[in-house]
Amino acid sequence: MAKKSHFRFCFGPWNISEGADPYGPTTRPAQSFDWKLSALKKLGFDAMMFHDDDAVPDIDSKSHSQVLKEARQLRRRLDDAGVVAEMVAPRLWFSPNTIDGAYTSNDRKCRQYAIDRSLQSIDIARELGTDILVLWLAREGTYLRESKSGLRSVELLVEAFDKMLAHDKKIRLAIEPKPNEPMDHAYVPTIGHVLAVASQTRDPKRTGALIESAHCILAGLDPADEIDFAMSFGKLWSVHLNDQNGLKYDQDKPFGSTNLRSAFNQVRVLMRNGYGRNGEFVCFDVHPFRTTKVEHWLAHLDNSRRTFLRLVEKVQTFDEKQAQRLIADRDYQALDQMVIEHLLG
Ligand code: GLO
Ligand code: MG
Numbered sequence: 001m002a003k004k005s006h007f008r009f010c011f012g013p014w015n016i017s018e019g020a021d022p023y024g025p026t027t028r029p030a031q032s033f034d035w036k037l038s039a040l041k042k043l044g045f046d047a048m049m050f051h052d053d054d055a056v057p058d059i060d061s062k063s064h065s066q067v068l069k070e071a072r073q074l075r076r077r078l079d080d081a082g083v084v085a086e087m088v089a090p091r092l093w094f095s096p097n098t099i100d101g102a103y104t105s106n107d108r109k110c111r112q113y114a115i116d117r118s119l120q121s122i123d124i125a126r127e128l129g130t131d132i133l134v135l136w137l138a139r140e141g142t143y144l145r146e147s148k149s150g151l152r153s154v155e156l157l158v159e160a161f162d163k164m165l166a167h168d169k170k171i172r173l174a175i176e177p178k179p180n181e182p183m184d185h186a187y188v189p190t191i192g193h194v195l196a197v198a199s200q201t202r203d204p205k206r207t208g209a210l211i212e213s214a215h216c217i218l219a220g221l222d223p224a225d226e227i228d229f230a231m232s233f234g235k236l237w238s239v240h241l242n243d244q245n246g247l248k249y250d251q252d253k254p255f256g257s258t259n260l261r262s263a264f265n266q267v268r269v270l271m272r273n274g275y276g277r278n279g280e281f282v283c284f285d286v287h288p289f290r291t292t293k294v295e296h297w298l299a300h301l302d303n304s305r306r307t308f309l310r311l312v313e314k315v316q317t318f319d320e321k322q323a324q325r326l327i328a329d330r331d332y333q334a335l336d337q338m339v340i341e342h343l344l345g
Contacts, residue, residue: 005312007276009305010086010283011040012049016297019290028294037081039298045305047084047281051091052121055128059120060095067120071127078128085128086281087174087238090114090121093138093182101139103160104153104187115160119167126168132237133164134210136176141183153187154197162202172206173198174237178215181250190219191226195233208235212285213266214244214252224265231273239275240285241266241304252287255304256311260343267311268318282308318342 013036019027031039033054040048053059056070078085092102092114100106102114118133125133140157142148161173175198179189188194191209198207209230216223230236243253243263256263276282284304288297319338326335 005309007282007308007312008046009308010045010047010049010281011301012051012283012285013054014051015284015286015301017287019288019292021290024290027290028288028292028297037077037083040083041081043298043302043305045083045301047086047283048078049086049134049283050088050124050128052088052117052124053091053094055085055088055124059117064120064123068123068127071124075128085125085130086283087130087132087134088121088125088128089134089136090118092117098139101141101148103137104140104148104156106148111156111160115163118160118164122164122168122171125171131170131172132174133171134174134176134238135161136178136210137186137188138178138182140188141180141186143184145185150187154200157187157197158200161197161207165201165203165206172208172237173201174208174210176210176212176215176240177219178212178250179219181218190216190221191230191235195230195235198235208237210238210240211236212240212242213255213262214242214250214285215240217244218247218250220247222265223262224269227266227269227275228273231269231275236273236275237280238283239270239280240283241308242284242286252285254286254300254307255284256307260307261339263307264311264314264339264343267308268315271312271315314342 013033016031016036016039018030055074056062056067059067092098097110097113100110103111105111122133164171164173175188175194177188177190177194179186188197191211194209198204201207211226211230213223216226227236241255243255243258244251245258284301286300286304288300322338323335
């Protein structure tokens with residue numbers, strides 16, 4: 001284990017998932033929220049991420065005041081457990097109102113539903129004591145190009161973000177780009193797109209990014225480069241570290257499971273750029289394999305953190321001076337082998 005690490009760790013209730021996939025049912029029985037919270041405590045994680053309906057189940061059937069009451073009750077449970085809420089995210093991909101997208105739906109009433117639900121999520125975030133609203137724009141895109149206007153969709157996204165920024169002067173929007181799945185093509189597929197859209201909002205300073213490793217890989221990009229890019233603008237407010245084996249369905253594998261060198265480079269840039277110094281958490285958006293037995297149910301979370309901390313050590317012991325000498329000599333062949341042997345050693 002790393003001797004010194006300032007990092008604090010986090011996951012969401014959905015990361016203790018039951019194993020259903022499009023071809024088969026669950027393979028593990030659903031567990032209660034309390035069970036998941038005590039699992040998080042037992043593993044020694046520091047924070048939990050929340051969809052709005054993780055925080056308040058059956059949210060659409062409840063009045064606004066009831067929702068806030070339940071959010072306050074949750075806050076007390078978290079305080080008692082010594083766990084912090086890292087963020088709240090409106091789950092805008094389950095409801096019949098978000099079949100054709102949320103903020104970019106072609107139906108005005110559905111767009112309004114999405115905005116109302118987002119503003120309510122901001123109120124929940126306030127109750128839970130976090131200033132981060134995560135926006136994974138799951139269905140903001142198209143199955144077929146002709147069904148929506150891309151230009152109009154960007155306008156609608158900016159309008160929606162502006163309403164959120166106006167609703168609460170403290171809230172920060174952390175947009176989580178992903179290029180596809182569930183859509184064929186998403187309107188905000190990369191960090192570059194996030195920052196471009198952020199620049200059009202009424203408060204670009206409060207509009208930033210969350211990077212998920214697998215989403216970068218699905219976009220054919222390098223997660224460490226995406227992290228560097230976001231951090232060079234001071235815009236990386238959360239990460240969902242995980243892994244992904246090439247261009248296929250979204251796998252959410254344990255961090256480092258497919259490409260250890262890529263994981264090393266992600267940890268290296270996070271450390272080099274001081275990630276965590278402003279209170280950012282390291283979150284793992286990972287799922288157990290479908291084959292996982294109940295008694296091994298938390299291993300993917302513990303393993304992701306173990307790998308992360310081992311890689312912190314690898315970054316700390318990497319011979320940066322020797323790397324600089326090899327770079328100065330343009331001996332990238334030797335630099336390549338040096339990285340490989342360091343990781344093997
Ligand atoms: C799916 C996303 C999803 C989000 C989560 C938070 O691909 O990674 O898990 O991170 O819903 O909004
Ligand atoms: Mg994610």
